[in-house]
Amino acid sequence: MPDWLVIGGGITGAALAYELVHQGFSVALIDSETPELTATDCSYGGLAHWAGTTPLMRQLCQDGLTQYRHLTDELTAETGFRETQLLLTIPIGAEPAAIAAQYERFAIAPHLLSPQQAQELEPILNPDAIAAALRLPHAHMHPTQTCQAYLQAFKRQGGRIVRDHVQQWLQKRGRIVGVQTPTQHYQSDRVVLCAGGWSRGLLTQLGLSPSIYFTHAEILEGIAPPGTVQGMIMPAQLQRLALEQAATQPEQQAYWQEPGQQLAPSILDLGLVQFADGTVRLGQISRTLSDLDAPIDAPASAHRLRQAAAELFPALDTTNYRWRHCLVAFPTQPFLPVGAIPTQPSLHLFSGFGNALLLTPPLARHFAAWAAQGHDPVMAALQTDLKIP
Ligand SMILES: Cc1cc2nc3c(=O)[nH]c(=O)nc-3n(C[C@H](O)[C@H](O)[C@H](O)COP(=O)(O)OP(=O)(O)OC[C@H]3O[C@@H](n4cnc5c(N)ncnc54)[C@H](O)[C@@H]3O)c2cc1C
Known part of the structure; x- marks a missing residue:
């Protein structure tokens, strides 16, 4: 049983899976493989590092830019990054x-x-x-190349990628303990939803009214x-x-x-x-x-x-x-879908935030540090500033 199940292999799932495995967790990433409908594969690739309006967001934008400047070297694969x-x-x-x-x-x-x-x-x-x-x-990057670079680096570090479609949640006494696909059950104590436009449907299944x-x-x-x-x-x-x-x-x-x-x-x-x-x-x-x-x-x-x-x-x-x-x-503003869902502590969100391509690398790093150490100042500040309902 992996420490973490990541649902979705677009840019958010790929980067978070990489950072979690980098922190020493065992991680399985499940992705339906729907490249034609995946936002990452249709995206412009813009990195709006100028767009922070609060001190925290300005810092995250700057951190995102700094990370992208080194990402090709770190992942040892082309990301198409350029400043423009x-x-x-x-x-x-x-x-x-x-x-x-x-x-x-x-x-x-x-x-x-x-x-x-x-x-x-x-x-x-x-x-x-x-x-x-x-x-x-x-700044600008190639979203598909960057996503693939993260996925390859994730696999090299021992991460497992499963091509399958999550249909339902596995629950025990009201707590999420994994997911179900047409043919398999995948169990884990910690699940993170990175399913882009599909996230809403999966959350609604749990009776949540997701923002x-x-x-x-x-x-x-x-x-x-x-x-x-x-x-x-x-x-x-x-x-x-x-x-x-x-x-x-x-x-x-x-x-x-x-x-x-x-x-x-x-x-x-x-x-x-x-x-x-x-x-x-x-x-x-x-x-x-x-x-x-x-x-x-x-x-x-x-x-x-x-x-x-x-x-x-x-x-x-x-x-x-x-x-x-x-x-x-x-x-819906100012909801930031990053972190644990209070009513479902084993279920987490990491998809659907604005300026996603720039913010994904720094937020994934903070999320993984928070998962490993139990606290992270940026995650704490985000949860205070922008409460997850
Ligand atoms: C035209 C366009 C231009 C854009 N330009 C920019 C830009 O310049 N800058 C920027 O920051 N953002 C931009 N965006 C937005 C950005 O592309 C998205 O916010 C980002 O790619 C979302 O990534 P994601 O990983 O959350 O979702 P996605 O890339 O959609 O990935 C979701 C993944 O989850 C998988 N999945 C879904 N349901 C299941 C399931 N049940 N079981 C298993 N797997 C599942 C899918 O197969 C998919 O691989 C743009 C979007 C568009 C459409």
């Missing part, structure tokens, strides 16, 4: 100075750029389609000549945040339990990134649908993404780009 820039587009009709002021609460303040200055930095941008842009220092939800995210993916996109391009005002808020209002809660519900109208935040191998990801449509396997009209979504891209990135030829879809977990 982020351009945040401000649409025509918006007030650039007012939007720039909203970024003053972050650790690093952005530079306000004219459309022409923005185009000099990112020639793919149409300056006539924006009122202005904000520029921030940013963790999911969106269906859609992107287009294709290949462009290297250097088509210099850094990352995102909207300065993310509609996704308003969508998440609208979909989790108290009056919406009952609809999450009903099949076939759309909690709020879908949104499109037009973002663009390119990886070292030339792969471009253009996204993203976000939908709050109550079903994990809700049907989505892929051709209509692809058309919507192409139309938006034609205006902001007119030189980008998306003809051969393919539509992709995944599930992304998100919490």
